[in-house]
Amino acid sequence: MSELKKLISFIKPHKLLIVVSIITTLVIGVLEPLIVYLLNNVINSGLHDQQHVLMQNIAFFLAIISMGVVIKYAIKLTTTRFSALTLRDIRNKVSTHILDLPISVIDKYTTGDLISRMTNDIAILQRYFTNYFNATLYAPIVLGCAVSLMLLINWKLIIISLVLLPFGIYLSNLLAKSLGEEMGTLQHKLGNINSIAQNSIQGIHTLKSFNLMRPLYYKYSLEANQMLLSSKIIEKKRAVLISFSILMRFGPESICILYGGYLMLHGQIDSGGLLAYIFLLQFAAFPLSIIPGLIGNYREMLAACTRIFEILDLPKENSTYAAPPSYDHNADPVQFENVSFCYTDSDKCLHNLNFSIPSGKIVAIVGPSGSGKSTIFKLICGFHDIHEGSGSIKIFGKDLKEWNLPDLRSCIGLVSQDSYLFPESIVENIKYGNIDASIEEIIIAAQSANAHSFITTLSEGYQTIVGERGNKLSGGQRQRIALARALLKNAPILLLDEATSALDTQSESLIQEALAQDMSGRTVIIIAHRLSAIKYADEILVLDRGRIIERGNHEYLLCQDGLYKKLYLNEFNEVPEKSIILETGLLTHD
Template sequence: MVWKRGDNGVVMQKQKGMLTLWKSVMWLISFVKSHKGWMIAGIIAAVAAAVIEIWTGNLIQQLTTKAEQGESQLVVNTVYMVLIVIAVGVPAKYFMVYGVEKGGARAMRDLRNYTMHHIGQLPIHYLEKQHSGDMVSRLTNDVQLINQFMIRDLPQWFYHPLLFIGCFSYLLWIRWELVLLSLLLVPISLFVAQWIGKQLQQLTEEAQASTGQMNVILQDTLGGMALVKSYLLQGLLFRSYQSLLQFTLQKRLAVSKREAIVTPILFTLMISPVVFAVLYGSYLISKGLFSTGELIAFLYLLNLCLEPLQNIPTLITHTFEMSGALKRVYEIVKQPVERQEGSTISISAAPPVAFEQVSFAYDKGTPLLQDLSFTIDQGKTVALVGASGGGKSTVIKLICGFYPLAAEHGTIRIFGESLHDCNPEELRSHLSVVTQDSYLFSGTISDNIGYGHPHATLHDIIASAKLANAHSFIMELAEGYQTDVGERGGLLSGGQRQRIAIARAILKDAPILLLDEPTSALDTETEMLVQEALNVLMKDRTTIVIAHRLSTIQHADEIWVMENGQIVEAGSHTQLLEQGGTYARLYHQQFVAAPAEGKEAVSI
């Protein structure tokens, strides 16, 4: 056979897929090991249940034979024995199912906890490239498939193979040639079921991925409904959703079609051996080579043997479906997390923020920041202004440690400590961030402010709200601080959300404050209230503020104009106006060009 480049690529991709599947299975097993006590108890119960079923077949043979021989007392004794065996079999089957299910359910609890915790530790630069809708789909739909396998199918994987091996061995002892002839079609049926199961894995992966994309569109539509209606995007988004829905339907139907193919195979598997055993067994009885009791016991055990053969193909298909979902979840947890160790940061006399020849690019290409160096002294307020794409927001993201900075691309220091060495959580404990669209979590106003400090009392929360000019409007609400803010704070106005975010930052009381256009989306009256709250927040803190509205940063200690990742102008508001450079031009565009309106004519 001649290998082509494309063939080699397919082989490598299959090998990579098998390696990923193997790693994901081992990852799943690691959670099961933690609850092996219950799993072992379930396995022991499964062995006991299988032995009891086989023993029952032996007792049936004895009962029939003794009845034929007219030994009534022995028949009664055997009946008692059958009843005892059945009584013992009931709790054995109960613990077989409950033991494995309990261990599996606890393993799934740990898996969910681990996955959620892992997502919380993933770096921002990875999460920003993923859509939350697809992530939610993996954590709900895919995890649910794994959960169903653990509590529904895993116990059967212990019981049915043991039952088949035991019954098959006993049947061979009774009449080996009858067993082999009766089960002649079984290997063919199992081969077909396995072949179909492999197809189901691929189809399930495609269907789950399509479901994730559907969730992406649904989440985008619900989250941006105002924009969707304004731009008449309902039709476009609906058609995209409809297309994905049709694709998902086709894959689901393909799964159902292949599962339906297994059904007649299982029916044939179930009926043909029994029919053949009755016919051939009756022939042997007529020749005096087989007893009626042996035939009845044989048929009973044969039915028990066929039960696993009927269920194992279904278990195989469910296992392949689960493996597709498991690979999608494992794709998330195999992503490297942020560094969990590192040095601590102590507030010292060293500059709170310092950049030393920092160059940075989001992707391979032209750096967004180029040899950027600056120092911000304790308690100073520095404003960053300039056109979009100049690198202002990138400065804040780098200070927060959201994007790793290679050592050869410069150094960022917080209170003299290099971010290359410090613990990210330790770093962020010294930072408070307020953005243009401050995020509020589902819950109450009190909860959202309280996130600024894990041990804050209601008194602390109210005090922070007062400093943030938020207390008055909160008390006007029907439930006050217990008012639900809605999804992403949607039940509150933009100014109210900003003041709650400021109250949260006040409560955190971090020494370094990062403000990313905190008032750019507000009207003039609301902006004044928010600016008053910001002035309180900025007091005695080292502050970096990004502003497009120059009215909000005229009193900053220094204003830096950024272009192409570099600081091209620096000075106070008055100094920069006197220089007549970029800042002066921007100022005149916003204030001098539209004096009559009393507001900015151009937003930069």
């Protein structure tokens, strides 16, 4: 019932269309058996040479048929329209809700599973509304009207011909229930196989370079076989339902013909009545034959609703507070007070961090892989919540929990190590930093990121399509475009997570010079393994296992015999010792 209530909430805005669809379906459900009943009068008046009565019955017969044609058109039109509008609203709601989910929640689902819920499960809803919704209303109405008229003709026949009904409906419901459960399992497996296929395509270069095609194919085929097994089970249950449908359709008809002939021989029913009864039995048998399938389709639709509304029930990010009209320019842009954080209860990443970053300063965060550097960035951006009693994070003097997260992120420009580019033109990718930016501002941002020179050498220039995830560009080119996008945003806080790791030394130096000129009034926080990129920082925080163990500028830290000095000397040694490389984590990415 909870799924139905949620589904009805999407149908309500289009209630006029669905009301018209329901009313017309009910009307046609009454008219069609009535047409057959009139056949009894037409035949009997013709056999008894009652021409006046015959003409009246024929006129009435044709009028009802004409009305039925118009009503059928209205049913199809209203059903198609309201289902299209309802499914559009569900798609929009699901897609916007996923975009509003916290990163920590999205990480629990695979991309393929989410896409499957947005496509395959909604397609099941669309098929139900378009093909089976009206039939669910039509079948019981036609059955009720047909049975009522059959009772008027001969009550003995109906008792004999409908003896299979209770037995068939009971077994159909049992089979349909298990069919709905199996459909939910199948949709889950379909999400898994979509995820494997998507990851295989996106990681095709890695697959080929490591010769992983066979292991991935084995994994894919294993999931495919599991999916095939579920499909076979579903088809077997559907086949049993169809068998029951055939039995419930032709069984009563056979009984009716045999027993009706007996009654006719004994004068208990006339020929017109028997013929009308046989036609009415068709109207009764048709709903009986499709009811098992309708129950199965209904269960299948509920299983899809469960998966869709499971996503809609997930809590969204904190975006309900009123947007702050402005922020305190005099407050420190970033302030951590006794912050501890863990992704799981047993895996604590940060321990009691305390630091404050003044406005307009460049601060670097260094340390071995797994020390918590990128986690700090995720917390600043509001991608994860710190638990109650685990300290507080303030952005421009305002606690992170009080910010409207979209407004918070408008104050932050982020360039990650694996920056995502959309499969569009270069100019569009840069423009996502500021949708309203002019082409001149885009070019200035590209020049600051040392990207303009290589862009102009491309055949299409700024209109060049970068491909899926920017695969038509080199790693350094992708990073420079991502950096240009962040600079165009002109946010007061700039986060650079290994933003120049894919660049050569000369390009990195040019970007550092450009950033130094473009940092007026902007606070910059840099994560870098290559310490040459951060030696000009105003302050350097050295992390190890989630704790700040050293802090100071480059010269001060080199005078200390600590981890920073070890990292720095290791970087500039021509042949660093293997033990030092492993200890400092320079062989892995953060």
